[in-house]
Every structure is written in structure tokens, then in C-alpha cells.
Amino acid sequence: MLRRQIGRKFEALRKAAGITMEDAAERLDRARATLYRIENGAETVRFRQADVEQMLNLYGASAEEAELLLAMTAATRENKNWWHDYIGSGLPRWFNLYVGLEASAATIRRYQNELVPGLLQTRAYAEQVFSMPGGAVNIAEPNDVQRAIQLRMERQAILTRFSPLQLSVILNESVLRRQVGSPEIMSEQLNQIIKAAELPNVTVKILPFSAGLHAGAMTGAFSILEFPRGKDGEVVEPTVVYIETATGAIYLDKPHEAGTHSDIWKDMEGRTLNESKSRSMMQTIAEEYGNA
Template sequence: MLRRQLGRKLEALRKAAGLTMEKAAEELDRARATLYRIESGAENVRFRAADVKEMLKLYGASDEDTELVLAMAAATRENKNWWHDYVGSGLPRWFQLYIGLEAAASDIRKYQPELIPGLFQTRAYAEQVFNMPGGSIDAQDSDERQRAVQLRIERQGLLTRFAAPQLSVIMNEAVLRRPVGSATLMAEQLHQILKASELPNVTVRVLPFSSGLHAGAMAGAFSIMAFPRDSSGKEMEPPVAYLEAATGAIYLDKPHEIAAYEAIWADMAGRALNESRSKNLIQQVAEEYSRA
């Protein structure tokens, strides 16, 4: 999130100086694509002090803005998040941004039509998921697969950390009914969801088959993340909607895009079982697996 904030600050300074991205790139002797990555806060960009100073000089930044931006740039070079050790093995680069946003979010809403959300998955369930071909992880590479599983388990610490985000999950009933691995595995997995739902910051609701056609049927799995506000109540980071595919992901943050997913969420929330009835259904299905 720090990178994204720094990129937006540099973009604001450029625009305040009356420079287009093309003109600024020309003056800095940089490719437009490079400047775009800088302003997007891309993970592979190094905010070198000399480069940042050159940009600030071109943009006519004040002493106050210069001090702030240089401090932010230095922090990006010094900071190494826990998940960086997984990059290239167990963590696709396109997913790295999501983990950073997830870790910084104050409120996360997830809809999952097919699988147990990763933040709830047991190790055994996650191993079954990563054994499937066609995903971002090579199912034939056991070391890479195990690192991906371990990353998923470590991410779950998010739910019990200090200042944990509020997590609201809506799952299609099919997620509960579709066996992944053995009946024993599924029973343990559903009990894991019930355990997570007892956390004060976690809400789990089920969208039953009886709800009929709903807006999520055409949207697929997605997450909406909101971020903390500063002392004046202003958003530090705009909300982001995240959509994942087998080989990449889409990050949406334009107001009309967020509004569309807010409307989808509202439709499903109006059709889903309440928390109590959702827990009863999860418990019922868990017992069915236990008897199988």
C-alpha cells in the first residue's frame, strides 16, 4: 500500500506541475511505461533516491512534499514483507499485490461460489486444491506446491493479528456440498469454518440453492477490500475489487467498478441465510460428511 500511495503522490505532483505522463517521461528520459509503473506503485519498481529527487525537481515539489516523498521512497526500499520469501516459488507475482492489499485492508468482503475461501482452508483441503492441474502453481512440483500451501496457512494469521480486518464471507451452498478429498477431510474443513466464524471480526453466511438466481452467478468469485481512514476520516487508499483467474488477476478501483460489485454484494447479502442459520447449515453438512 505504501508503494501505491507513493505512486499516487508522484502522479499528483506531476499533474500539479501541468505535465502529461508523456511529457514528464520525455523530460526524465524515461519510457512512458516506466513512469506508469512508478505511479502505479508496481512491485518491481525500485524507488531510488536519485531518481525520485529528479522527478521532484522536475515537478517543482515543495520542501515539505520533497521530505515526505523521499521518506516514503526510503521506506519502500527498507521494508520486506513476510510473503516476499515466497515470490517465484509458491507465490505468483500477480498475486503479490493482493497479499499486500489484504494485509493492509481494514474491511474485506469475499464471495466464493466454488471453493472454501483460502483464509479458512485447512492444510489438507489446500493440498487438494493445489494438486489440481491448470492453476498458477505447477501441480507436478511438490516443493512449489507445499510452499503454496504453507503460504496459504500463514496468511490465515491475518484473522487473529492485532487490529485484524473485519472479514465478511458469503459462500455458495455448493462450496459446502462439493466433496474435496475424503468425507473426513470435508467434515474437518467445515468445522474449521465454524471455528473461524466464532472470531469477533469474522462473519460467514451461506447463499442457499433455494435463493435462486442471484447477481453473483454472473460475477464469479471476488473480493472487495476497503482500507483505514486517516485522522480526518479520509480514505488512505481507495477500495479495490479483486478478481482471480487461473493465470492472472484483475484489480478494479474506479468508482463505477466498485459500485457495480457493491450492488452485486448487496443482492447476495439480501438473499443469503443469516449468520445463525448459516452456521446451522454448515454444521448439518459437516455431520452428513461425518456419517458418510
């Protein structure tokens, strides 16, 4: 989030100065691609103080703006998030942004049509997922697969941390019915979801087959992440829609993109079972697996 905020501030300063990205790149003697990465909050950018000062001077930043951006960019050199140790092994670089956004989010709404969300998976269920082609994409070594699974387990701490995020999950009934691994694994997994749903900040609802056609049928799985607001209630970080693919991910943060997915969510939520009936369905199916 810090890098994304830095990027937006630099972009706003550049545009306010009436300077195109091409002109800025030429006058700063930097590649246009580098400026693009800065303004998009790329993790790979390293902010040297001299480079930051040069940009601030070119864009005509005020003393207050300069002081703030110098402090923010300095923080990127000092801070290392816990998940950075997983980059290049258990954590593909394209997923790094999502983990950072997830850790910073105030609320996440997650729709899953095929699999249990990572934040609710048991280790045994996760091991089955990562054993499938595409489940361990960009992970070559067996030890790295185990590191990726461990990362998934550690991410779940955001549900029980001090001031935890609000997680709302809609699961297609197929998530419950599709057996992943053994019946014992599925029974354990469904019971874990039921237990997680007892947390005051977690809601899980089931979209039953009987709901018929719904808006999510055309989209597949997605997450909507919303972030804490500033002291005056202003939006500090725009809502982000996250969609994962077999080889990467899509991040959508334009208002109409977030709005469209919110409308899809509302349509599905209106067709779900309530929390009590959802829990009953999960308990019934968990018992079926337990007796298999």
C-alpha cells in the same frame, strides 16, 4: 499500499505541473513504461534517491511534498514484508500485490461460488485445491507447491492478529456440497469454517440454492477490500475489488467498479441465511460427511 500511495502522489504532482507522461519520460530520460509502473505502485520499481529527487524537481514539488516522498520511497528500500520470501516459488508475482493489500485491509468482503476462501481453508483442503490443473498455476516444482500451501496457512494469521481485519464471507451452498478430497477432509473443513465464524471479526453466511437467481450468478467469486482511513477520516487507499483468474488477477479501484460490486454483494447478502441458520446448515452437512 505504500507503493500505491507513492504512485498516486507522483501522478498528482505530474498532472498539477501540466506534464504528460510522455513529456516526463523524455525529460527524465526514462522509459514511459517505468513511469507507468511507478504511478501504478508496481512492486518491481526500485526508488533511487537521485531518481526521486529528479522527478520532484521536474514536477515542482514543494519542500513538504518532497520531504514526504523522499521518506516514503526510502521506506521501500528498507522494508521487506514477510511474504517476499515466497515470490518466484510459492507466490506468483501477480499475487504479490493482493497479499500486500490483504495484510493492509480493514475489511474484506469475499464471495465464493465454488471453493472455500484461502483464509478459511484447512491444509488438507488446500492440498487438494493445489493438486488440480490450474490450482498451482505458475508453480513448477513440488516443493514450491508446498511453499504456496504454507503461505496460505500463514496468511490466516491476519484473522487473529492484534487489531484484526473484519472478514465477511458469503458462500454459495455449492461450496459446502461439492466434495473436495475425501468426506473426512470436507468434515474437517466445514468444522474449521464454523470455528472461524465464532471469531468476533468473522462472519460467514450461506447463499442457499433456494435463493434462486442472484446478482453474483453473473460475476463469479470476488473480494472487496476496504482500508483504514486517515486521521481526519479521509480515504487514504481506495476500495479495491479483486477477481482472480486462471493465469492472473484483475484489480478494480474505480468508484463505479467498487460501487457495482457492492450492489451485487448487497443483493446476495439479502438472500443469504442468517448466521445462525448458516451455522446449522454447515453443521448438518459436516455431520453428513462425517457419517459417509
